[in-house]
Amino acid sequence: MSSIFDRLTRSLPWNKPIELPEHHHWKYANLPALLEWRIRARPYNTTVANGMFLFLLFAGCLGVSLILNVAAAAGVYGIFITIFLFALTMAAIYSTTHQKTKFSYRFTEQGVEVCEWKAPSKIWMVALKWLTVIAAIAVIFVIALDPSAALIALAGPGGMGLLYLGLANSKKFQEMHTDYNTFEYNWSEFKNVIIDRPKKIICLESSWLSPHSNQYVDWPFYIFSNRSQFDKHLSLVLDKLKSLPCSEQSVSVLQF
DSSP states (O other), X not given: OHHHHHHHHHTSGGGSOOOOOTTOOOTTTTXXXXXXXXXXXXXXXXXXXXXXXXXXXHHHHHHHHHHHHHXXXXXXXXXXXXXXXXXXXXXXXXXXXXXXXXXXXXXXXXXXXXXXXXXXXXXXXXXXXXXXXXXXXXXXXXXXXXXXXXXXXXXXXXXXXXXXXXXXXXXXXXXXXXXXXXXXXXXXXXXXXXXXXXXXXXXXXXXXXXXTTSSEEEEEEEEEOOTTTXXXXXXXXXXXXXXXXXXXXXXXXXXX
């Protein structure tokens, strides 16, 4: 029984191994890797994203509480459709405010390489499509049982259908699935090390020539780690950059 449960758990999208894009090639592939790992992380200010979701959740709850007064007149079907649509909408909002990016890091004697690409799941889009079909079939029965519930019944699957079509045809949404970047740094390029233990982030600063001011500014390079491997990753970084100033403080990740 446990083996079946383990297989089901491993088949979940967030538990599947992270595979590098087929067209990716490491610049220093000829050098042996000192350390490499892959991780899903949120490369932006998570406090702002969390606050945004909570605000929308609170506003949504207020809106649903008002709509339920009207939906109650249509009976249990109206209430069910309203709650179902609200839950689906919140799930869509959550997948937007809590997007994760896939990172693959590779450390060599030469320096650090990272490949990053967006990782929004398409599974909930498929689920939304089929739920829309199922809800549309349910509408027929709802209207047959209670014609007065037609408006609310149509709002449910109709809203889901519009949400699905809007996302499926959104250029921005499609770009999110194909966004891909690689960066390479030599160890000698870094000038400062900042450690954020609670967030498991190592920030390495280097000089970058700003095209706007035509001056060199400190530019952050974020290394995202996980709780179990953070000390190992940090140890290698500090060993390679032992001569650089190092500090421990909270890191607010900038989204570029």
